[in-house]
Amino acid sequence: MAWYVARRVMQLIPVFLGATLLIYSLVFLLPGDPIQALGGERGVPPAVADQLRAQYNLDKPFIVQYLLYLQGLFSFDLGVSFSGREISEIIASAFPTTFQLAIMALVIETVLGVGVGLIAGLRKGGIFDATFLIVSLLVIAVPIFVIGFVFQFLFGVQLGWFPPTVGSDVSFYTLMLPAIVLGSVSFAYVMRLTRTTVAENLGADYVRTATAKGLSRRRVVSVHVLRNSMIPVVTFLGVDLGALMGGAVVTEGIFNVPGIGNALYTAIKAQDSPAVVSIVTVLVIVFLIANLLVDLLYAVLDPRIRYA
Amino acid sequence: MSTESSSQFVASDADQPLLEVRDLEVSFSTSSGEVKAVKGADLTVYPGQTVAIVGESGSGKSTSAHAVIGLLPENGSVTGGTIKFAGRDITHLKPKEAEALRGSEIGLVPQDPMSNLNPVWRIGYQVKESLKANNVKTSRAGRQQLSGALVSEELTDHKDDDLYLGSDAKKTLIAELTTALGQSPDAEGKLADADERLAVGSSTRAEVRVIMAELGLPDAENRVNSLVTGGSIDDRVAGLLAEAGLKDAERRARQYPHEFSGGMRQRALIAIGLAARPQLLIADEPTSALDVTVQRTILDHLAGLTSELGTAVLFITHDLGLAAERAEHLIVMYRGNVVESGPARQILDAPKHPYTQRLVSSAPSLASRRIQSEHAAAVASGTETGDSSSAPADNIIVAKDLTKVFRLPGKRPGSHTNFTAVDSISFELERGKTLALVGESGSGKSTAANMALNLLEPTSGSITFDGVDVSTLGKKELFKFRRRVQPIFQNPYGSLDPMFSIYRSIEEPLRVHKVGDAKSREARVRELLDLVSLPQSMMRRFPNELSGGQRQRVAIARALALKPEVIVCDEAVSALDVLVQAQILTLLNDLQAEFGLSYLFITHDLAVVRQIADSVCVMQNGKIVEAAATDEVFDNPKQAYTRELLAAIPGASLSIGGGMAS
């Protein structure tokens, strides 16, 4: 097991380097002179511009900039954004909110998704199954921003069950609606995956053996079918986290949540390259770590993997 | 006798049937309508009896057995007839009633050990489930119905003599024995003996007393009486696994299924099936997936266990020899019907239904001689038939000191272990003859075959084809060499590309080697289909429409396309039903006679070897342990392993087909 973990961590390193390099290159290709953009319409006097350039290392060759950046990353010094704020401060203040939002979305989508999927899989072909199959298709087909609008309007404005925007009032209650929206598409995927896996595992040989032992149906389903069906679901959740991050940008925008997605969007609009690079890098790191955790969880669930 | 098991059934009387099935009909609802898998089957099993159902695939044997225990798949149901267990009608039970029946009254040992154990739970846990679900008292043996040896008569006075040995108790006893024996010369042997014979969760107090007294523990009676106070459920789990023949049961119980070998998994399944001491055990092809020697050991063990416990066994198998060896009463099924049933001996000696007669004649057993085709007889009469040692052997393939070592990734990244699959073997394949490489799994026979086909490079040693060392061939020559040696593989469902029509599959060799033009190739394909007795209209079809036997024939046609000299048959008939197998073997023999082909025949089935091979090499752990002409090996086996293999052939001890025309 220890070697499995070590191997996974070792595989992570080249991916991390490659990804950060890729991000950095993409942003580096931004057109225009970001320094001049800082000055707005009036522009910036050359002397000041030079000074700023030196301050942001923009006068050095690309590779050096990248290495300096990496160095900063490891010492948690993410530099200063063009707007003057410490980027690490921006991220630090925004991250907990997004984290809370993401966890809530994850819990909702997993609990509901697995629950509904289990029932649908057990009664495949029945009314419950057919209904939720259609519901899931609809949820996937309608883009998240439309769902966001509609829910905001319906539950936030019209019915008033939740506040339509979050703003500075961040709490479990205010984040509920955005979390539901954020988790909606993933819920549909989790539900469908669980349904298929459960239906498949119901016909497995070991399930028949378990029944032959004289186990009650409930026990067969919970101990044997469900437990084995969790494996592909866990794998999916790891991959899905990436989609969750993308969706967070949209959702935080609609509900005005002061999280990283919003911060990122603002930074892009302002052509604030240091901020953009840092935020995306942090998100990528989170994604990679989350995937590593998922792989470990997978090894816990499936003993065959531990010795591979 | 009163019993402690929670059986709601009347204590069985040996003259009343335990299981009575009459006119059973089972149907499946498929996309193309209702399909009747079992059409009116009758079946009776008496307490303690072993009954075998024999049939090929599609005969309905497994379906009938599953219907008895109520485990038909979703789309199957009993549409007619009755099933009675101990006098009670169980044909249509409510779920709760069926649950109560399963495990405690009727147990199941399923077929495929890998897929029948849940990979994510430990073995011990899965055995424990069986005990808990059926409310089995695990601290003591209790009294079994019809049991003989477990609790002998003279100990009925001592109330707790059936308490199981706990693992702590065993440790203490061994420790005390160690101190007691001290430095005496046979101490080590006795301690090892004690360790082996004291089975946690299985040995009763009475047995332990006897053992400890025998091995010299002072004051054995009192020590044992005070220490052995019954085992925990975990102890009983270990005990069950030990009873099923699993060594080192306590440690093994904590392992996962993928850490077990096939034989070990099957033993675990047997332990699970018998855990709650059911009156009837259904064994569905319990050893088909295992090596013959393992098969024999496990079946012997199972027979011992069930006779001791007095369990009746309903044995499902496709192997007539196996059935006759293990059961008193046979039932032969064909296409959903029972075509013949009765005492095993009678059926083998005088089968009455044509299907049974065919089965008996096709049974690859020791008694059958090599299938002689008309051509072979004609050819043989025209050539010298003197003993092979006088004429110089015309060997088309010679392997000398062939070795193959695989580098396997080790536990730590970067490390590796060396695995010697084939260890310096030498053999010769004579032109126009058949050489069989026989061995169980892991013997290296397939690796050797792949080297003969030049699909694997030997680590050392050489293979000479028609006088030329194969490793010296350049690319072009290698390509030409391939035309002369072709394979046929085991799995008919994997050896043909599902995307290729039959025509394309057979034509491909011709195409790749640029033989002829489109028209002549088509003519050749037709010719080949005729050779293997398939209708030419087959060309347009795809593999998934053909049966296993038909696919193998297509594979043979493909192998013959380039007019090779050698065909390597890698377990080519192992996956086929008995009758189909006989057909294919006859076909292979005929083709050999007609074209002078040489066969390198890889198989694990010695009985098949009898029917097709001229000479045999027996392989074990990568080495050839014995090599001689077929008759020699069978009449005069020299090595112990060879003898073991021969003895393990099911039905070897019975003589088959005494009273019928061949």
Next chain:
Amino acid sequence: MPETPPTGPSTMSHGDQPRHDQVHFFADEDRVALLEVDVPDETSAPTSLWKDAWNQVKVRPLFWISAVMIVLVILVAIFPYWFTNTEPRQCDLANSYGGPEAGHPFGFDRQGCDIYARTIYGARASVIVGTLTTIGVTLIGSIIGGIAGFYGKWVDSILSRIGDVFFAIPLLLAAIVTMQVIDRNVWTVALVLTVFGWPQIARITRGAVLSVKNSEFVTASQALGLSKPAILAKHVMPNALAPIIVIATVSLGTFIVAEATLSYLGIGLPPTVVSWGGDISNAQAAIRTNAQVLFYPAGALGLTVLSFMMMGDVVRDALDPKARTR
């Protein structure tokens, strides 16, 4: 532990005499006729995997519904002028938020543009981006995944790591960042989505190839003397096609949504191109008063994606190897 008893049928209480219901019985030959062994079925028409799948698919109503919808969407995308005469960009502020009237069934948006026309013309952007991306992703992903899975070892390690690098950056984030850099039009959006979307198909292809690689017909081809690339192209890839097709169909829908999301965020297609995402973005402000401005483009988008998703479901069921037992 029990001792091993002698093998052979045990003799229970009845000794050698069988019980009355266990005497030698055999069925009447007429009742159970003995067939010739292994006779091939020459009566039914030959089918291949594709024909089989088609037979399964054509009886499902879901297939026809989604097929009709897809065809409709494609027609609207290619020939918008069949469906409306109004120019989507001819907007008259005077008509701002006007209600439906003759010739303008959906009413007008904030700029005074005909919503119906914009909905019709909006299909083109979505369908083109979706199609281009899917083609690109499928080609690149299946080739890279196929090579990685088939050749294994170093090739696999390197290609998989490269895929992981692109996979590590979530699609939307990568698109957001990249779209800042380049020109924004239909081709570049498709390109960006392709560049960051191929790893998923590569992974699936690699998995499919790995499972086919060890089949005996592949070994048979090697024994025939076929070169490795030939085996990969002729035998392995065609057998890996089924999962690729399924994922491609579903991906089309996902990419359409991705494009709409980018346009909604204002960093996808430029405002000069008529797109559903852009229209929805503009409709944000008016949701309370003039919901139809949101409803029509959102509805069209949803229905389009839905049709591809449904088709994907149907295709998956038809090509599912587990369902194909004979």
